[in-house]
Every structure is written in C-alpha cells, then in structure tokens.
Amino acid sequence: MQNFYTSNFRGYVYRLLWIQAALLVVLASTSISLVTDVVEPNDDFISRLHLTRNGTAKNAAFGDSHIVWGIVGSPDFITLGADGETIADMELRVRYYFQNKRPGKVIIQGDPHSFSPYKLERGTHAYLQDMGASFWRRFIAHHRQYLGQYWRKVIANRGLHVFHPKHEIKWGWVVGKDRWSSVDPVVRVHQALSRVQRQTPIEELQRHEFAETYRRTLSFLKRSGAEICVVTMPVSYDYHMHAERTRSTASAIRFFQDVAKQNDARYVNFFGLYAQPQFDDYFTDEDHLNEVGAPRFTKKLLSACFDRPD
Amino acid sequence: MLFNSYEFIFVFLPITLAGYFLIGRTANRRMALAWLLLASLFFYAWWNPLNLWLIGTSICFNYVVARYLIHRSWPSARNFFLALGVTGNLALLGYFKYAKFVVDNLRAMTGVEVHLPNIVLPIAISFFTFQQIVFLVEAYRGRAEDYDFLHYSLLVAFFPHLIAGPIVHYREMLTQFTRPRVARPWVSHFAVGITIFSIGLFKKVIVADGMAPYANSVFDAAKTGISPTFFEAWIGALAYTFQLYFDFSGYSDMAIGLARMIGIRFPLNFDSPYKATNIVDFWRRWHITLSRFLRDYLYIPLGGNRKGTVRRYSNLFITMLLGGLWHGAGWTFVVWGGLHGSYLIVNHLWQSLRTRMGKPFDQAMPFGQDLARLVTFVCVVIAWVFFRADGIAAASTILASMFLHNGISLPHRFEPHMTEFLPSFASEYLRFDGMFQNGLIDSYQSITWLFALLLVVWYMPNTQQLLARYRPALGYRPRKVTAYRRSWILWRPNYVWSVILAALGAMALVKMWIGGNAEFLYFQF
Numbered sequence: 001m002q003n004f005y006t007s008n009f010r011g012y013v014y015r016l017l018w019i020q021a022a023l024l025v026v027l028a029s030t031s032i033s034l035v036t037d038v039v040e041p042n043d044d045f046i047s048r049l050h051l052t053r054n055g056t057a058k059n060a061a062f063g064d065s066h067i068v069w070g071i072v073g074s075p076d077f078i079t080l081g082a083d084g085e086t087i088a089d090m091e092l093r094v095r096y097y098f099q100n101k102r103p104g105k106v107i108i109q110g111d112p113h114s115f116s117p118y119k120l121e122r123g124t125h126a127y128l129q130d131m132g133a134s135f136w137r138r139f140i141a142h143h144r145q146y147l148g149q150y151w152r153k154v155i156a157n158r159g160l161h162v163f164h165p166k167h168e169i170k171w172g173w174v175v176g177k178d179r180w181s182s183v184d185p186v187v188r189v190h191q192a193l194s195r196v197q198r199q200t201p202i203e204e205l206q207r208h209e210f211a212e213t214y215r216r217t218l219s220f221l222k223r224s225g226a227e228i229c230v231v232t233m234p235v236s237y238d239y240h241m242h243a244e245r246t247r248s249t250a251s252a253i254r255f256f257q258d259v260a261k262q263n264d265a266r267y268v269n270f271f272g273l274y275a276q277p278q279f280d281d282y283f284t285d286e287d288h289l290n291e292v293g294a295p296r297f298t299k300k301l302l303s304a305c306f307d308r309p310d
Numbered sequence: 311m312l313f314n315s316y317e318f319i320f321v322f323l324p325i326t327l328a329g330y331f332l333i334g335r336t337a338n339r340r341m342a343l344a345w346l347l348l349a350s351l352f353f354y355a356w357w358n359p360l361n362l363w364l365i366g367t368s369i370c371f372n373y374v375v376a377r378y379l380i381h382r383s384w385p386s387a388r389n390f391f392l393a394l395g396v397t398g399n400l401a402l403l404g405y406f407k408y409a410k411f412v413v414d415n416l417r418a419m420t421g422v423e424v425h426l427p428n429i430v431l432p433i434a435i436s437f438f439t440f441q442q443i444v445f446l447v448e449a450y451r452g453r454a455e456d457y458d459f460l461h462y463s464l465l466v467a468f469f470p471h472l473i474a475g476p477i478v479h480y481r482e483m484l485t486q487f488t489r490p491r492v493a494r495p496w497v498s499h500f501a502v503g504i505t506i507f508s509i510g511l512f513k514k515v516i517v518a519d520g521m522a523p524y525a526n527s528v529f530d531a532a533k534t535g536i537s538p539t540f541f542e543a544w545i546g547a548l549a550y551t552f553q554l555y556f557d558f559s560g561y562s563d564m565a566i567g568l569a570r571m572i573g574i575r576f577p578l579n580f581d582s583p584y585k586a587t588n589i590v591d592f593w594r595r596w597h598i599t600l601s602r603f604l605r606d607y608l609y610i611p612l613g614g615n616r617k618g619t620v621r622r623y624s625n626l627f628i629t630m631l632l633g634g635l636w637h638g639a640g641w642t643f644v645v646w647g648g649l650h651g652s653y654l655i656v657n658h659l660w661q662s663l664r665t666r667m668g669k670p671f672d673q674a675m676p677f678g679q680d681l682a683r684l685v686t687f688v689c690v691v692i693a694w695v696f697f698r699a700d701g702i703a704a705a706s707t708i709l710a711s712m713f714l715h716n717g718i719s720l721p722h723r724f725e726p727h728m729t730e731f732l733p734s735f736a737s738e739y740l741r742f743d744g745m746f747q748n749g750l751i752d753s754y755q756s757i758t759w760l761f762a763l764l765l766v767v768w769y770m771p772n773t774q775q776l777l778a779r780y781r782p783a784l785g786y787r788p789r790k791v792t793a794y795r796r797s798w799i800l801w802r803p804n805y806v807w808s809v810i811l812a813a814l815g816a817m818a819l820v821k822m823w824i825g826g827n828a829e830f831l832y833f834q835f
Contacts, residue, residue, distance in 0.1 A: 009500075009803045012803030012807070013501050016504065016505075023816040145824065148824045
C-alpha cells in the first residue's frame with residue numbers, strides 16, 4: 001500500500017500539477033478578492049478614475065498634482081487629474097471625460113514643470129490609456145504590477161485593515177493637511193532648490209511632441225465649445241525665487257500664453273501670486289497648495305478665469 | 311521565447327511534447343525528431359525570424375564541410391577544408407560579435423574611420439558556432455561518424471541548449487537521438503525533468519531576478535560616476551555574484567530538465583562553483599561545458615602542459631583571455647579573462663609549492679577548507695565586478711570602494727559606542743554617516759538575503775545532488791552525494807516533494823505574472 005513517502009512517478013507528476021494548479025487558483029481568487037474588496041475602495045487612482053468615468057459636471061479642471069491639490073472641486077466644477085500626470089495623460093483624460101458631454105468652463109494647467117525632463121520621459125499610465133476598461137482589464141493592466149506589494153503589506157501587518165486612502169479627496173480635490181511654513185527655513189530653501197532643479201523645463205520645448213499634444217488638447221476643447229482658461233499655478237516663495245531665474249521657465253510661460261491666445265482661451269499667470277514668505281502657510285510643500293490656500297485660490301482663479309470684464 | 315515565459319511554459323512546451331510523443335508513437339522515430347527540429351527552429355525564430363537564414367546557412371555549411379572531412383582521406387584537402395570550416399565559423403562570429411569592437415578600438419588608436427552597418431548580435435551565435443567547430447575538429451580527427459542531416463541539425467538547433475548551452479558534444483547527443491527507444495514517453499523521465507525545470511525556474515525568477523535590483527542600482531550608479539560606499543559596493547558586487555549564479559544555474563537546470571522531459575540527458579554544466587576551494591576547482595564547476603571546450607579545443611592544441619612550465623602558464627593565460635573575450639566584445643571581459651588566467655597561474659604555482667613542501671594547503675591548518683573556499687570566493691567576486699561593469703572606469707570605482715578607498719561609513723547610532731575604543735588612525739577610514747549614503751541600497755534586508763544565499767551556495771546540495779539517484783546529467787558522478795548522507799534531503803517522487811515543487815513552481819509563475827520575465831544573463835554572450 002502506498003504511504004505518504006512512497007515513490008511513484010506517475011502519481012508524483014499528477015500530484016505536482018494538481019497541487020500547483022490548486023495553489024494558483026487559490027492565489028488568483030484571493031488576489032481578486034483583495035483587490036475588489038480591500039484595495040480598490042481605498043485607492044486614490046481608482047477613485048479618480050471613477051470620477052472621470054462617472055462625473056456629470058460640465059465644468060472641470062485638468063492637470064497634475066498642482067491642480068488636484070490646488071483647485072477645490074465641487075459637484076458643479078470637478079477637479080480631474082492625478083499626481084505625476086503628464087500633458088499626454090491630461091489629453092487622454094480630457095478627451096475621455098468630454099467624449100459624450102459638451103464641455104462648459106474648463107481649466108487647463110499651464111505649468112512650466114510639465115516640460116521638465118522627468119515628465120517628458122514618463123510613460124502614460126496604463127489605466128489612462130483604457131479608462132473605460134472593465135475590472136479584469138484594470139486588474140491586469142494596473143493592479144498586476146502592485147500585487148506583490150499588496151500581499152507583502154497584508155502579510156507584514158497581519159491583516160486586511162492596512163489599506164487606507166492616501167488623502168482625503170473631495171470632488172477630485174486633494175485636501176492638503178501639511179503646512180510648508182512649519183518646515184525649517186533652511187530646509188525649505190534646500191528642498192525648493194532641489195525641486196526646481198528637477199522641475200526646470202527643457203529648452204526649446206515648443207519643438208517637443210508634448211507641445212503638439214498640448215495644442216491638440218486646447219484645440220479639441222475649443223472645437224467642442226468649451227470656455228477655456230489656461231492657468232499657471234502658484235508656487236511658494238522659495239520655489240519661485242529659484243524658478244524665476246531660469247530662462248526656460250519664462251519661455252514655457254510664454255508658450256502657454258501663446259497657445260491659449262491661439263485657441264481664444266483666457267490665460268492666467270498665478271505663478272508668483274503667493275510668492276511672498278507670508279503665504280507659506282497656504283502651501284503643503286514647496287509647490288502644492290493646502291486646505292488653507294486652495295479655497296482662497298480657487299475663488300480667485302474662478303473669478304479671474306470666467307468673470308466677464310466690466 | 312524565454313524558458314521563463316508563459317508562452318513557452320503553457321503553449322510551446324506542451325504542444326512540442328505532445329506532438330513529439332504522439333508522432334513517436336503513431337508514426338516513426340525520424341518523424342518525431344523532425345518535429346522536434348521544426349519546433350526548435352520555431353523557438354529560435356520567435357526572437358527574430360530573419361535569423362533563421364543564419365542558423366540554417368551555418369548548419370548546411372558545416373554539415374557539408376564535415377561530410378567532406380569524414381569521407382575524404384587526402385591530407386592537404388582535409389587540412390584545407392578544416393581551415394575553411396573553422397575560419398568560416400569564426401568569421402561569422404567575428405563579424406557579428408567583434409567587428410564593432412575592433413573598429414571602435416582601431417578608431418581610438420589610429421583615428422581611422424571605418425563605417426559599419428548597424429550589427430545586431432544574433433542570439434545563440436556563440437553557442438551554435440562553438441558546437442559546430444567541435445564537430446568539424448572531431449570529423450577531421452576521424453572520430454566523428456557520418457550522421458544524417460536531420461540528426462546533425464537537431465544536434466545544433468535542439469531548443470533546450472540552443473540559446474545558452476550547455477555546449478554539448480556531438481557524441482553525447484547523437485548517440486541519444488539515434489537510440490531505438492527515442493520519442494517514447496517515459497513518465498520517470500518526465501517526472502525528473504519537470505522537477506529539475508521547476509527548481510531552475512524558481513532559481514531564475516525568484517532568486518536571480520530578486521537580486522538584480524541591488525546589483526543594477528550599484529553598477530548603474532558607478533557607470534554615471536557615483537562612487538558607492540564600502541557597503542553599497544560590496545552589496546552590489548555580491549548581489550551580482552548571486553544573480554549570475556542563480557540565473558545561470560537556473561537556466562542550466564531548466565535546459566537539463568527540458569531535455570530530460572524529452573528523454574535526453576544533457577551533460578552537467580554547473581556544479582556548485584562557489585563551493586570551490588581553489589580557482590582550478592572553480593573552473594571544473596562553473597560552465598563546465600565551456601571549460602571543457604576551451605581545454606580540449608584551445609588549451610591542449612596550444613600545447614597544454616606538454617611544453618614546459620612557462621608555455622603551460624602562457625597557454626593557460628591565453629585560453630582564459632580568449633574565454634573572456636568569448637563572453638563579450640569588451641575590455642572588461644578581457645580583464646575578467648586575464649584575471650582568471652592570473653588566478654589559475656597563481657593557483658598552479660601555489661599547488662606545486664605546497665606539494666614540494668608536503669601537505670596541501672587546505673589540510674595544513676584548521677578550517678583550511680573554509681578559508682580556501684572564502685579566498686576563492688572573494689577572488690571570483692572581484693573578477694565578476696569587471697564582468698558586470700559598464701567599462702573599466704566603473705569597475706575601478708566599485709573596486710576602489712570595496713577596498714576602502716572611501717573608507718567605511720557606519721550608522722550614526724554606532725558612534726557613541728565605538729569612538730572611545732577606536733585607535734586614532736582608524737578615524738581616517740571610519741565615519742558614522744550611515745551605511746548607504748548614496749541611497750543605492752534602500753534597506754538592511756539585502757544583507758540578510760545575501761548572507762542567506764551565501765549559506766545556500768556553500769552548504770546546500772545542488773539540483774544534481776538532490777536528484778542524484780535518478781542520473782540527472784550525463785557524466786554526473788553520484789559519489790558526490792555522499793556529502794548528504796541524510797537521505798530525506800534527496801529527492802524522490804513522493805507527496806512531500808510534489809508539494810514542495812508545486813509551491814516553488816507556483817511562486818515562480820506568480821512572480822512572472824507580476825513582474826514580467828527578464829532575460830537570462832547568458833543570452834547576451
């Protein structure tokens with residue numbers, strides 16, 4: 001009679017394949033459950049995706065973290081974007097959001113750092129290329145690469161209650177809680193300088209394919225009948241001090257101004273709006289507004305963008 | 311198509327095996343082998359279909375020349391055809407692999423501009439070229455029989471060894487292809503094969519690819535001129551040492567396992583090289599089939615050890631230098647080969663000195679074996695730095711850091727405990743700014759992993775030892791198993807091992823899905 005340790009080649013092969021298949025099925029089903037029940041409800045990217053897919057407001061602001069931290073969203077005017085998004089990402093989001101609705105007032109980010117090397121080299125996020133994707137497609141394209149990290153987190157913390165939304169998000173607006181003003185002034189100078197160095201736009205950005213993408217996005221909105229406003233977002237005193245010295249920053253701002261003009265859009269340059277030390281309290285870090293600054297700024301921005309001049 | 315890809319594991323392999331055994335059972339042996347050849351060519355064409363003409367032409371050319379060498383006895387014509395065959399093979403390899411290297415160096419030395427088209431190195435060219443040179447030489451020596459075209463083509467293109475070896479000898483393979491019972495399914499072969507393949511897959515996907523980020527971050531930083539700290543440099547070098555070990559040993563296991571599923575045994579290619587207690591021993595364990603090729607077809611024809619001590623050492627050095635160059639057209643590979651050549655010379659000198667003095671080194675002192683293993687290992691690690699680095703400058707940067715050029719920086723928290731005990735001269739080398747100042751290594755976890763892997767490669771049995779009862783490889787001597795007398799550790803087809811192997815395989819398959827599949831390092835050679 002065969003016992004636990006008895007050798008049998010045929011039985012061994014069958015057992016090996018069956019056990020392996022069973023392990024894979026168990027792992028796959030628990031992973032799917034982990035993603036649907038635990039990860040996605042707490043995933044900022046997914047909540048923004050849902051907002052882009054299901055949002056009904058005609059008015060919206062588009063851009064990267066500067067926009068989503070800096071412009072307070074509301075049911076009538078939502079904020080659509082995500083940290084690190086590029087001009088190419090923004091185009092995808094704009095086109096997807098307005099594919100079946102007529103745009104109203106639209107704010108488009110016009111920040112010099114959109115042309116910095118790290119942004120230009122970054123690939124488009126997988127889920128933005130396929131925003132209408134089913135859960136399965138999203139599972140493969142987006143979650144697949146993070147599955148190992150999800151499980152490591154669960155195992156390390158011995159529980160499923162380890163996934164929390166990274167930020168509080170209201171209609172796309174990320175509520176920044178930190179105060180840039182509480183950071184040591186010397187540290188602020190160094191951090192701001194290092195960020196400016198990373199975010200300095202390239203020379204001759206007009207020739208980069210992202211410039212064409214940007215023109216195309218505005219042209220699409222214009223054709224769709226949007227009331228467009230291009231905005232250069234405010235940055236902190238330390239950031240502004242270093243950034244204004246770079247020639248390519250000025251050139252980038254001129255580019256946004258020109259493209260806005262070509263598309264009959266209003267251009268608002270708020271780059272230096274809060275570039276005074278007393279406004280450091282408005283920022284969560286060197287270039288993102290916080291819960292104090294964003295509401296004030298939003299009011300000012302909407303007025304500058306869409307109020308009719310007397 | 312990579313061995314560690316879903317298309318290979320779930321599509322190509324099942325179809326190939328099913329077709330092979332089905333044809334073998336219903337039609338005949340030759341048809342089954344023809345199917346295997348077709349599958350192998352498809353496997354090769356997967357990378358670039360245009361390369362089929364290259365391997366096809368190479369096989370035809372060598373087959374014609376070999377037949378001439380086998381059937382004709384006129385010495386000068388035989389000499390001419392051997393020269394033609396070897397030159398033809400080397401010219402092909404030289405053009406694709408070394409032309410750019412030669413032209414670049416010519417330009418650097420003389421300023422002469424020679425324009426070359428953009429040459430892309432066809433995968434596996436180094437392997438199938440060497441294999442065919444062996445056949446030609448053996449045909450010239452009158453040792454090769456007249457095999458038909460199908461058998462010869464399969465010898466060269468057989469997919470388990472085609473891309474990165476083992477560099478099989480025609481005798482080892484053709485005798486197996488012509489056996490009457492070839493193409494018959496044997497469940498024992500399949501069980502052993504799938505076991506070896508699963509172990510190899512685990513080694514490659516989990517261990518080797520897991521080490522890659524540590525090695526890459528340090529070597530990439532050195533390439534850009536960043537000087538790593540002492541710990542970063544050692545971690546980078548050791549991570550690469552283990553990455554290469556598990557990558558190549560994993561690949562070799564997978565190749566051996568695949569062939570075994572088909573009922574073919576490959577020669578052993580890898581035998582726990584880091585257990586070596588000297589460099590001569592290391593080269594008997596690392597890429598065994600390449601070492602065998604270099605010994606039989608380069609070192610011995612150069613004169614071997616038959617023409618005095620000086621010639622012996624110069625032959626050894628030349629062989630290793632060319633062995634280095636075989637791995638890649640770059641000065642780092644030349645230095646790597648030169649280093650190993652020097653190690654071997656020192657090793658032989660030392661051995662002859664010890665023999666004259668009486669006792670061998672490893673028996674002369676307590677822990678002699680362990681010390682010898684450690685010294686050998688460190689020498690190998692140093693040489694791997696050149697093997698991996700993107701240029702001599704990058705390798706020098708890493709080696710300088712490994713040998714205290716930048717001193718040692720320890721974590722801040724050690725400072726209060728250590729400063730009072732330190733002699734004054736030590737402060738020149740010792741700082742307390744953190745072990746990973748450049749941020750190239752992000753956690754202390756890497757040290758734990760490296761230590762664990764060191765224990766594995768030094769003290770654990772290897773795949774062949776685990777499966778020694780089932781003759782996993784040609785020429786493998788089961789006497790080596792005696793080191794692992796406790797029989798429970800040796801593989802047998804029971805419940806326990808099926809669970810272990812299923813778990814290892816499942817982990818690798820999941821990791822492949824999450825992290826994609828990385829090429830084997832030896833594919834670039």
